[in-house]
Amino acid sequence: MEVLTTKRFEFSAAHRCWNADWNEGQNQAVFGKATTPFGHGHNYVLEVTVAGPVDDRTGMVINIVELKRIVEVVLDRFDHKHLNEDTPYFRDRQPTTENLVQVLWSLIVPALPHTIRLHRLRLYATSAIFADFYGGGTANFSRSYSFSAAHRLHSAQLSPGENQQLYGKCNNESGHGHDYRFEVTISGTVDRVTGRVMNIVDLDRAVQPLLDELDHTHLDREQAAFRDRPSTAENVVLYLWECLEQVLGTRLHWIRLWETANNMFEYGVSEP
Ligand SMILES: [Zn+2]
Ligand SMILES: [Zn+2]
Structure with a gap:
């Protein structure tokens, strides 16, 4: 019987994505602002999840103090360094989140x-960008987006009284609103040249029309998708999936939607 244990670490490092075989325009198209000549930096956050049997004597999978020591020895090679200049790992590959998480795994x-x-390494480059690696041939890359919208919970299949009883304050006729935040997870092999599961520039371009459509609108009154189905977060996450699956295809792996900071809804093809 295995139990999973996760410990979180932070380290700060600079990096720059640049392919010397490409011209400025090609680099910009793939790496965007990550191409600036002297690099930029991140407060990286690493979540280390280990699995193992619970030791009879200690009652632990691993002493968290020992896990801390092991991982900190590894992270010392990266903390307050420039990944391209001060570490040997990115001479022949880009220091992307996906490549860095694989290097950390190997160490x-x-x-x-x-x-x-x-079991898993999850590496956040920013609070909106992270990569998961499970040690196989693929990695998951996630990026979060947000939009602000009004809505009202109301079902045409229920009576006014039933709507009021079921949805309470959320049934308010003129509506209320949320800052919706959602994470899009893309799964695939890490490209040897770009160091990415998918170019962020391309992912942003795929998601932007959906954000333009939903942001600063009233879901029930202005969006055809919610004319015949209640604008519950369950239906919103399914709608995001339907739209993004059309542009991302089988690369789309998982979507997590926060309606508020306290309520989260997920949909995907298999557990992330
Ligand atoms: Zn960066
Ligand atoms: Zn609401």
Whole structure:
């Protein structure tokens, strides 16, 4: 019986994405602002999830103090460094989030006790961009977006009294609103040249029409998608999926939607 244990770490590093075989325009098209000549930096956050049996004697999978020591030795090689200039890992690959998480995986696995399995590394470059790696041939890349919209919970299949009883304040006739935030997770192999599962520039371009359509609108009154179905967060996450699947195809892996900071809804093809 395995139990999963997760510990979170932070480190700060600079990096720059640039392919010397391409001209300025090609680099810009793929890496955007990550091409600036001297680099930029991030407060990286790394979540390390290990799995293993619970030790009879200690009651632990791994002593969290030992896990901290093991991972900090690895992160010392990156903390307050320039990934391109000061580490040997990115001479022949781009220092993208997807490549960095794989490098960290290759360094942490051999340092763990043999009874412990590294289950997942999740690396945040910013609060809106992160990559997950499980040690296989693919990685997951996630990026979050937001839009602000008004809505009203109301079902045409229920009576006014039933609507009021079921949805309460959310049934207010003129509506209320939220800052919706959603994470789009793309799954695939990491491209050897770009170091990405999918170019962020392309992902943003795929999502932007949907944001333009929904942002600063009233979902029930202005969006055809919610004319015949209640604008519950469940239906909103399904609508986001329907729209994004059309442009992203099978690369689209998972969507998480926060209607408020406290209520989260997810839909996808298989567990992330
Ligand atoms: Zn960056
Ligand atoms: Zn609401």
